[in-house]
Amino acid sequence: MFAELGHFALLLMVVTGIGQAILFSPLWLHASLRMLSPQRASATPVGSPAFSDDDDSNSGSNGAFGQGAVKPASLFLLPAVILLLGLMAEGALLNAFIVSDFTLPIVSNVSHSSTPLLYRIGAAFTPDGGAMLLWVLALSLVNLLITIQLRSSAAICTDRFARNALSVLGALIAILGVVTLIDADPFLRVTVAPLDGRGMNPQSQDLLKVLREPFLYLGLAGLAGIFAMTLAGLLDRKIDRRFAETMRSWTIISWVCLGTAIAINAYRSYSEQAWGGWWYWDTAENSLLLPWLLATALLHCRAVLEKTETLRAWTAFLGITTLAVGWFGVYLTRSDLFAPLPETQLLPIDSTGLLVAFCLVFAFAYYLFWRSVDQMGDGRGFDVISRESAMFLNSVMLSLVAAVVLIGTIYPLVLQWITGDPITVGAPFYVKALIPIVLPLLFLMAFAPALRWRQDEVWMIGRRMKLAAILSLITVLFVSIRFIDLSPAPLIGIGLAGWVLTASLSDLWARLWRHPEYGESKYRNLQLLGPRYISMTLSHIGLAILIAGGSASSIWEEQVVVSARAGQSIQAGPYNLQYEGVSLLAGENYATRQATFILYRHSLPVTELFPEIRYYPIRGVETREADIWHGRDGDLHVSIGDRDDDGGRVVTVHYLPMMPWVWGGMLLMLIGGCFSILTRVILRFKKTGVPAS
Amino acid sequence: MRFSIAVIPLVLFAALAGVFLLNIDKDASVVPSVLIDKPAPEFSLPPLPGRDKGLSRADLTTGEVSVLNVFASWCVPCRAEHPLIKRLSREAEVPVYGLNYKEKDPEDGVKWLAELGDPYAAVGMDLSGRTGIDFGVYGVPETFIIDGTGQIRYKHVGPVTVEVLEKVLLPKIAELKG
Numbered sequence: 001m002f003a004e005l006g007h008f009a010l011l012l013m014v015v016t017g018i019g020q021a022i023l024f025s026p027l028w029l030h031a032s033l034r035m036l037s038p039q040r041a042s043a044t045p046v047g048s049p050a051f052s053d054d055d056d057s058n059s060g061s062n063g064a065f066g067q068g069a070v071k072p073a074s075l076f077l078l079p080a081v082i083l084l085l086g087l088m089a090e091g092a093l094l095n096a097f098i099v100s101d102f103t104l105p106i107v108s109n110v111s112h113s114s115t116p117l118l119y120r121i122g123a124a125f126t127p128d129g130g131a132m133l134l135w136v137l138a139l140s141l142v143n144l145l146i147t148i149q150l151r152s153s154a155a156i157c158t159d160r161f162a163r164n165a166l167s168v169l170g171a172l173i174a175i176l177g178v179v180t181l182i183d184a185d186p187f188l189r190v191t192v193a194p195l196d197g198r199g200m201n202p203q204s205q206d207l208l209k210v211l212r213e214p215f216l217y218l219g220l221a222g223l224a225g226i227f228a229m230t231l232a233g234l235l236d237r238k239i240d241r242r243f244a245e246t247m248r249s250w251t252i253i254s255w256v257c258l259g260t261a262i263a264i265n266a267y268r269s270y271s272e273q274a275w276g277g278w279w280y281w282d283t284a285e286n287s288l289l290l291p292w293l294l295a296t297a298l299l300h301c302r303a304v305l306e307k308t309e310t311l312r313a314w315t316a317f318l319g320i321t322t323l324a325v326g327w328f329g330v331y332l333t334r335s336d337l338f339a340p341l342p343e344t345q346l347l348p349i350d351s352t353g354l355l356v357a358f359c360l361v362f363a364f365a366y367y368l369f370w371r372s373v374d375q376m377g378d379g380r381g382f383d384v385i386s387r388e389s390a391m392f393l394n395s396v397m398l399s400l401v402a403a404v405v406l407i408g409t410i411y412p413l414v415l416q417w418i419t420g421d422p423i424t425v426g427a428p429f430y431v432k433a434l435i436p437i438v439l440p441l442l443f444l445m446a447f448a449p450a451l452r453w454r455q456d457e458v459w460m461i462g463r464r465m466k467l468a469a470i471l472s473l474i475t476v477l478f479v480s481i482r483f484i485d486l487s488p489a490p491l492i493g494i495g496l497a498g499w500v501l502t503a504s505l506s507d508l509w510a511r512l513w514r515h516p517e518y519g520e521s522k523y524r525n526l527q528l529l530g531p532r533y534i535s536m537t538l539s540h541i542g543l544a545i546l547i548a549g550g551s552a553s554s555i556w557e558e559q560v561v562v563s564a565r566a567g568q569s570i571q572a573g574p575y576n577l578q579y580e581g582v583s584l585l586a587g588e589n590y591a592t593r594q595a596t597f598i599l600y601r602h603s604l605p606v607t608e609l610f611p612e613i614r615y616y617p618i619r620g621v622e623t624r625e626a627d628i629w630h631g632r633d634g635d636l637h638v639s640i641g642d643r644d645d646d647g648g649r650v651v652t653v654h655y656l657p658m659m660p661w662v663w664g665g666m667l668l669m670l671i672g673g674c675f676s677i678l679t680r681v682i683l684r685f686k687k688t689g690v691p692a693s
Numbered sequence: 694m695r696f697s698i699a700v701i702p703l704v705l706f707a708a709l710a711g712v713f714l715l716n717i718d719k720d721a722s723v724v725p726s727v728l729i730d731k732p733a734p735e736f737s738l739p740p741l742p743g744r745d746k747g748l749s750r751a752d753l754t755t756g757e758v759s760v761l762n763v764f765a766s767w768c769v770p771c772r773a774e775h776p777l778i779k780r781l782s783r784e785a786e787v788p789v790y791g792l793n794y795k796e797k798d799p800e801d802g803v804k805w806l807a808e809l810g811d812p813y814a815a816v817g818m819d820l821s822g823r824t825g826i827d828f829g830v831y832g833v834p835e836t837f838i839i840d841g842t843g844q845i846r847y848k849h850v851g852p853v854t855v856e857v858l859e860k861v862l863l864p865k866i867a868e869l870k871g
Contacts, residue, residue: 192769192773317702321702355713355717356714359714370697370702414712
């Protein structure tokens with residue numbers, strides 16, 4: 001029963017989405033009014049100011065018409081209804097998973113009556129239909145939030161802009177709803193239900209993996225919001241400061257959400273695998289990375305647009321393309337173009353609708369971009385040596401990185417279509433192709449915060465960057481003398497990380513102490529710097545720490561593989577692991593062989609570690625769970641394998657110095673983003689709370 | 694319509710979209726199985742009680758296309774698909790063999806076939822489920838199409854529906870028969 005209600009709610013979402021697309025669009029509204037009421041249309045000659053939709057730039061007349069047609073309060077009605085319907089549909093699907101309703105193939109394919117409740121809920125997001133539904137739900141949430149935002153900042157945005165943006169969002173909700181219904185309808189039933197489900201993919205039975213999906217789809221929905229605003233801006237030929245201000249929170253929200261999904265993904269592969277790596281350049285990872293890279297580029301050139309009203313076309317291009325690569329990534333991972341994912345292996349997959357919709361939506365968007373971008377002009381120019389040009393260069397380089405990743409992802413596929421030979425593109429390709437772009441990117445990244453807007457002088461920059469340059473050179477010298485046989489690549493990595501870190505800190509330092517404009521107390525100076533500067537500095541420092549950790553752990557990694565017997569002790573870095581043996585335990589829906597290790601550091605006991613091999617009988621699949629100790633100077637990563645012929649247990653130990661820096665760096669970048677969102681919310685709350693000031 | 698660089702994104706996008714749209718049918722959207730195009734495993738199963746012919750790999754390598762249907766009396770979907778297995782055996786004009794999977798009591802399979810009708814050319818009884826494991830059975834019912842040389846050419850998991858029968862199984866069998 002609930003499933004049918006959910007199905008109906010999803011259908012209604014499509015209908016209301018179309019309704020929103022039509023009702024909010026001034027163009028459509030006029031056309032439909034003319035059709036519906038011939039008297040009125042004949043009374044008002046076509047082309048009269050009130051009904052003129054031929055002249056798109058004439059926003060004043062249409063705006064006046066629009067305000068009369070729809071009262072502001074009723075603006076919330078449709079988006080609120082759509083969100084409610086989305087919650088109903090998602091609730092119906094979750095209910096089916098919670099009560100294990102195996103008449104729904106979507107449930108019986110990825111769930112089982114013995115799957116724990118939390119993972120039954122998580123399983124609802126993994127199959128095609130569930131993921132699409134989650135995306136549509138996230139989109140309807142973003143839709144309502146944008147309605148509230150545009151309504152409360154009506155002074156900022158012209159009415160037309162708000163209507164066009166909401167119209168595009170309504171259309172996107174309807175399109176993705178239809179794609180869900182055509183490709184992978186989650187609410188279809190079978191007449192004969194299986195006795196039990198086939199069980200969740202054990203790889204997905206993990207709390208972090210469950211959390212990844214909502215972050216991913218919220219990030220994509222945020223990108224859809226940016227996309228809608230960009231199209232609205234293009235329709236009005238108004239990609240300007242106001243547009244940039246409206247878009248600001250959504251670029252950061254999407255960036256944080258996608259970044260969280262990437263961090264979760266990286267940590268999961270780190271703790272699942274025996275070889276201690278955290279990034280493998282596979283399709284799922286790349287399709288997360290692509291929109292995040294472009295969102296980062298957008299974040300930067302949006303700031304330029306807001307400050308100087310330049311880079312209009314480039315910002316609009318990124319606003320469209322960021323969603324395009326996100327959508328394309330969903331298509332790549334959801335289709336079976338590559339080796340089928342374990343999760344989808346049991347169901348025939350159809351993602352044709354997703355691809356066709358992708359082509360239609362973005363063909364329209366890029367066409368609109370082409371037709372309107374030339375008529376906008378690009379504001380005042382800027383000097384070659386200025387913060388604008390540094391940030392522009394940065395976003396171009398980030399886009400190049402994204403292009404390389406995209407090519408690496410689809411090249412094997414296209415080549416296979418042409419020649420029939422399957423090939424794989426792995427880390428060596430990415431390293432070779434990305435290093436010439438990423439190294440200059442990092443080198444330039446340090447300059448941008450220290451540069452002035454509009455115009456700057458080379459000698460001034462030299463003075464400001466002096467300290468950072470000296471400190472990072474000292475770092476490189478120290479490391480290369482201390483570890484004489486080091487290959488250049490990681491050395492450059494560490495040097496650049498030091499360069500970015502010291503540049504960020506010295507810029508912060510200079511602004512806190514030396515700046516003549518700022519007052520006497522440091523705290524007051526910190527306040528004057530503003531949340532944007534602080535969040536940028538946090539994120540830049542985070543990236544520097546991440547790179548330093550990644551480079552260092554790849555250089556000084558120690559790997560020990562031994563066949564261990566109970567009582568044996570294994571040396572790795574400053575640590576000593578004592579193997580205590582393996583015991584058989586029962587988990588909630590799995591059996592596990594859990595090994596016990598006692599970890600000593602300089603012969604003092606630190607902790608106990610319990611790597612496992614789990615066996616999930618429903619799917620007949622084994623998974624390995626490493627156990628990790630995050631120490632001060634590095635991670636100790638231990639995993640167990642099978643018993644070998646002599647009766648010993650294969651134990652793989654990795655000592656990864658500075659690995660916690662990688663996780664800390666990622667966290668700091670995300671904190672930087674959250675800081676910016678939070679302060680904005682708080683400031684806004686303060687402003688509305690005290691209307692007098 | 695004058696040329697401008699703003700058209701480049703549209704052109705690039707169209708090229709990419711075109712490549713993917715043209716290759717949309719090349720998805721391998723059939724349920725993949727590790728056993729597809731592999732020889733069927735070696736097995737020899739006893740007959741149902743009161744019958745004299747069991748089932749072994751030799752039955753699948755007679756040079757004729759055949760179908761192997763895994764069923765059990767305790768399996769509700771098997772009961773639902775049974776009329777369609779009968780139809781399959783009538784219309785496909787190939788021998789349909791039954792693999793009676795993990796019965797509690799050997800008589801159960803006999804009673805089930807007596808009640809619903811017996812479309813099978815021969816039935817083998819897999820009480821331990823050992824042969825089922827070799828065939829990679831993870832949900833009953835399952836239906837395999839095997840060519841004359843004993844190669845598994847297609848596998849359907851779950852109950853056969855009218856749609857699966859008409860759109861997948863019968864055309865596949867006809868194709869293999871040549």
